[in-house]
Amino acid sequence: MMPALARLFTPLISLSCLVAAVPCSLAADPPPPDTTYRPLPTLPFSAVKSADEAQKPAVMQRQAALLNQRYDLANRPMAGVMMSGGRRAVQDGVRVRLSPGQSWEGLGRLTPAEVRERNLLPDGFKPLPHVKQATGGQVFPTRQIDEIARLEQRDLRRFDVDFDLPDHLTPEFPSPIFLTTHPELGDVSRGQVLALTNYYDILLGIVTPVQMEGMRLLLTPFPQEEFNQTEDRKVAAPSRGVTCMDCHVNFNTNAAFHLTPDLRPQAARFRLDSTSLRGLFNQQIHGSKRSLRSVEDFTEFEQRTAYFNGDHVSAARKGVNLPDRASQVAMMAQMQNIIDFPPAPKLDAAGRLDPAHATQKELAGEKLFTGKARCAECHVPATAFMDQQMHDLKLERFYRTGVAANDLVPVPDGPIKTFTLRGIKDTPPYLHDGRLLTLADTVEFFNLVLGLKLSQPEKEALVSYMLTL
Structure with a gap:
């Protein structure tokens, strides 16, 4: 990093400690400001967790102050204008x-x-x-966390941060699912969040065997940067990880966010909102910056780099998933490519x-x-x-x-x-x-x-x- 840019980022090293009003010696070490690779924690997991939990109220209050300074967050729906599933007003x-x-x-x-x-x-x-720039990572809305816990007994709740936007400013939950192969059926989700525990019954007789297998893989959790079994996780217990559909719930977005994998240093990585997968069959480039040229390329890249951190070195120690291009990645793409836009x-x-x-x-x-x-x-x-x-x-x-x-x-x-x-x-x-x-x-x-x-x-x-x- 150029010296001038390094000086710009250096003051942020200890900022999270100052905000939290806890001794830096007890706080989780933030990444050095000019690192390419994600460093390992230098404190035991129990100490990091305790410090993160102590900092959390101040972290959330600071983000709430920023959001309220920037925006009017009131719930003001349009009269008579609903999202496609009819469950939330625009x-x-x-x-x-x-x-x-x-x-x-x-x-x-x-x-x-x-x-x-x-x-x-x-x-x-x-x-x-x-919400916590120095740490980053995926942050899920509370409704998503609660529903996955109910359906799969899998925990997506971080101990260091919560989701930061009011629920009424996010997409309806769950979103409807429309298929190019069965437009006459309308929403095939039956008003449910697709999960490993229910997808088979919901899609049986509607999709092909290849698509069904692709759906299973899209709903299978794999280790991710903050959701895994290692000491740098941000969930209380060792985790099976996250799924593609945790962010792209019912193939739409749920407003979950993380940081772009395409940029370093950490302080410059921009927030990345999860996108809808509707109409993926028409899309030729993927990722906000990478311009990966197929959904298959995107799937492989994210699986190999611990989802959205772009760090294959860090991913390897968490149990990196290397899906087979022909028999797994292609089937995931087959399912994604039949997701249609809502009717217009x-x-x-x-x-x-x-x-x-x-x-x-x-x-x-x-x-x-x-x-x-x-x-x-x-x-x-x-x-x-x-x-x-x-x-x-x-x-x-x-x-x-x-x-x-x-x-x-x-x-x-x-x-x-x-x-x-x-x-x-x-x-x-x-x-x-x-x-x-x-x-x-x-x-x-x-x-x-x-x-x-x-x-x-x-x-x-x-x-x-x-x-x-």
């Missing part, structure tokens, strides 16, 4: 807080340099820290609104989407609202990187892949790190970043249109 309104005295219209009139020099970029538009009855076969069924506001939103708002330049309607490309929004034009927020020292985001917008109302929060809580937030974000100068009615029309997707 949240309404812009939640990112502006600087005092600012308006969205006024902010949109400024140049990127003016926003940067006057430090006016809303903090909610900046990279969102992991107002769209025609080319991904365009049918004027006979859409409202005037939705049609106005579509016109903006393909025109002034520039959305369709990346989210191409005819190709499932994506373009199989990586794009760099160069958000660093608007703010100074390198300023720490809860131990995250952001570097420029760089190129991020285009995610599909099909079924977008079902997959909050948005952007690769979940920093945008609602669709209205995403419209305001891109209005500023792309310099669109949309009026308030135009912004509302765009949201109405995206709800039809």
Whole structure:
């Protein structure tokens, strides 16, 4: 690491001790700021666990303070607008807080340099820290933890952190499952979370033997960085690990998050929100940065590197799983590739609104989407609202990187892949790190970043249109 960058990250080494108000000699050792490999703990597991538990209230309070400073976290559902399974309302309104005295219209009139020099970029538009950046790792919502404990007696509860977003700002749970092979069946999940204890009965007679075996593997736990049997785990008892479907519950997202495997040092690793697996059959690149070229490549890479840490050295000692490409990985892909998007009855076969069924506001939103708002330049309607490309929004034009927020020292985001917008109302929060809580937030974000100068009615029309997707 360059000396100047090393100096930037060095003060974060002991920050977790200061926050927790416990002696650093008793606290879990955070990773050195410039390490490539994850170091082993230097204290016994019992001491690390005790220190983590003592720190946890302060860690959670600090993250709650950051979230409340950045966002309006209130439960304000849209009237009559539900997610595809009908179990959760879509949240309404812009939640990112502006600087005092600012308006969205006024902010949109400024140049990127003016926003940067006057430090006016809303903090909610900046990279969102992991709840415990120095440690990282997967963090699951409480409802997911409780349901897996009930179904499988497997513990996904960490002793050092909890999930940090309110439940109403996450996807419905459980999400419905739609199959390309049986669109006439609608939701095949029967309102249940698929698990090893029930998947066979739910899918029997619907999927092929190959797909059924793929489903079994997707639901089989394997050791992961924080969920395993070693002394650097973050669960109380030795763990069987996690499954692909723990994050991608019912093939959608549950808003579980971790840190990108693609970047070091630890303090610069950005938060990564779990994505939906719906429509995977149309996706050609995988991972926010790696651009792995098939779901088979992605499956093998994650299994070999302890899920999302990108560290094969650390993974090996936990019992790395090396699935066979032909007889296991291919079957997992066979199952994933029949997961469909939710129905969108107002769209025609080319991904365009049918004027006979859409409202005037939705049609106005579509016109903006393909025109002034520039959305369709990346989210191409005819190709499932994506373009199989990586794009760099160069958000660093608007703010100074390198300023720490809860131990995250952001570097420029760089190129991020285009995610599909099909079924977008079902997959909050948005952007690769979940920093945008609602669709209205995403419209305001891109209005500023792309310099669109949309009026308030135009912004509302765009949201109405995206709800039809």
